[in-house]
Amino acid sequence: MRFSKYLIPLALTIAVIISLTLSVVIWTNPANYKNRQNATQNTQNEEITKPKRYVYAPTQAVHTDSNGNQTILVNRLVNSVTEIQKTMRDYQDVHLKKISTRSQEAYFQIANRPDSIMLSYVSPVSVKIINELTNNRFKKLPNYQVSRIVLPTNDSTHLYLLNDKNYAVYRINVKKHSLKSLNQVLDMNIRRIPASFQLFNGQPMVFVKSTAQLQPYRYLIDRQSEDYYVSRLLNNHDSQSSISVKRRRNVVTYSDQNTLQLAFNSRTRIGTFSDFRSNKNQRHITSVLSDSYNQLVDLGLPLESVHFFNYNPASRIVSYRTFVEGFPIFRTTGFGTISTQILNSNAKRLQFSLDNPEVPIPNNEGYSTLPTTETVISRLISKGYHKKNIQNLQIGYGWRRDNSSQLLVNLVPDWYVDYKGNWHSYTSLINR
Structure with missing residues (x-):
């Protein structure tokens, strides 16, 4: 009787040990990778299917008091951008009126309007893309290109869309609504950097007016x-061909021997997916960005901090970057975190990294102090760089390997300069 008293607890303990042992074997054995993938598919889908309004949200907010x-x-x-975006979903009776084009005075009058918040993109999008932010409230508006959105904090019947390319100003009339939630964002615990919005080399740009202190980060990376x-890009497509593998130096290429090819560079840890099937060969910015978003979802990479960064209409390259504290991460390899490109009616390309920031690790280093925009420009000129070739400046984070572990990366604040069409860190330009 005494033995039987302990029989059931003992049996349960043994069952638990066996279950844990089998789980470890299943989850650590590469041969069972597909089973592990299927078991976590639902969780991964929740992470990767971020809506368009998240991926194509503006990347900067400037408040004018x-x-x-x-x-x-x-x-x-x-x-702050996400919180502001939430206030844009209840517009009623929406109508658009073009106020002006090619007038810098009219453009900056609205851009620098007192009592407003300006949301900015690095590269223009379209009204159809902004429509995703507004819960489909802008679906009937003309599909103009837009660089910035100005939201008055003291006028509940108007907002404005701006296009940097031609200084176009569009006023949107809406039914009177409450501005309480929008103004509440300004009362939240948000860090502020003094700034001014002005012309630089004939283009509107946000200038940082005082030194900025940013926190360096250490991140655990997802390799x-x-x-x-x-499995995501080749096995999920309708193909009867078996997958072939070819190795040439540091590049491994997988192919379905028909229309799909996936290459990995072990040195840069960059993957390139080429799709040679016929496509619609989109050229309008709305269709290009929509197709690009679909490729992001196919890729299956978590989009928690990934946002649209730039679109080049000449090459039709769409680039995305991971953002930290609202600032983009820059790397020495690749176009960004992810890039897509429509080559022609029979070819598309998707480029991405196998290493992506995942979990922040406490960093004991103090804040990094970055100089003002004017100081950066003047120092670059004194070093021999031509002002006319500086196309843009952005505060960002540089990706640096951590010597203590391959699974850690250091994210270091720095200025980034678009010089002659390529992004370079300010530190690297000054030290050349």
Whole structure:
């Protein structure tokens, strides 16, 4: 009787040990990779299917107070852009009117309007893309290109769309609504950097007016296996061909021997997916960005901090970057975190990294102090760089390997300069 008293607990304990042992074998054995992938498919889908309104959200918010003073709202504890975006979903009776084009005076009058928040893109999008932010409220508006959205904090019947390319100003009339939630964002615990919005080399740009202190980060990176992307990009397509593998130096190429090819560079850890099937060969910015978003979802890479960064209409390359505190991460390899390109009616390309920031690790280093925009420009000129070739400047984070572990990366604040069409860190340009 005494033995039987312990029989059931003992049996349960043994069952638990066996279950845990089998689980470890299943989850650590590469041969069972597909089973592991299927078991976590639902969780992964929740992570990767971020809606368009998230991926194509503006990347910067600038507040202009009642006295005309401007500050960049920095995402530290609160994602200010996301919170502002939430207030844009209840517009009623929406109508658009073109106010002006090719007038810098009219453009900056609205852009620097007191009592407003300006949301900015690095590269223009279209009204149809912004429609995703507004819960489909802009679906009937003309599909103009837009660089910035100006939301008055003291006028509940108007907002404005701006296009940097031709200084176009569009006023959107809406039914009167409450501005309480929009103004509440400004009362949240948000860091602010003094700024001004002005012309530089004939293009509108946000200038940082005082030194900015940013926190360096250490991130645990997700080093995804090649098998995962082979399964996502090759096995998921309707193809009767078997997958072939070819190795040439540091490049491994997988192919369905027909229309799909996936290559990995072991040195740069960059993957390139080429799709040679016929496509619609989109050229309008709306269709290009929509197709690009679909490729992101096919890729299956978590999009928690990934946002649209740039579109080049000449090459039809769409690039995305991972953002930290509202600032983009720059790397020495690749076009960004992810890039897509429509080559022609029979070819598309998708490029991505196998290493992506995943979990922040506490960093004991102090804040990094970055100089003002004017200081950066003047130092670059004194070093021999031509002002006319500086196309843009952005505060960002540089990706540097951590010597203590291959699974850690250091993200270091720095200025980034678009010089002659390519992004370079300010530090690297000054030290050349």
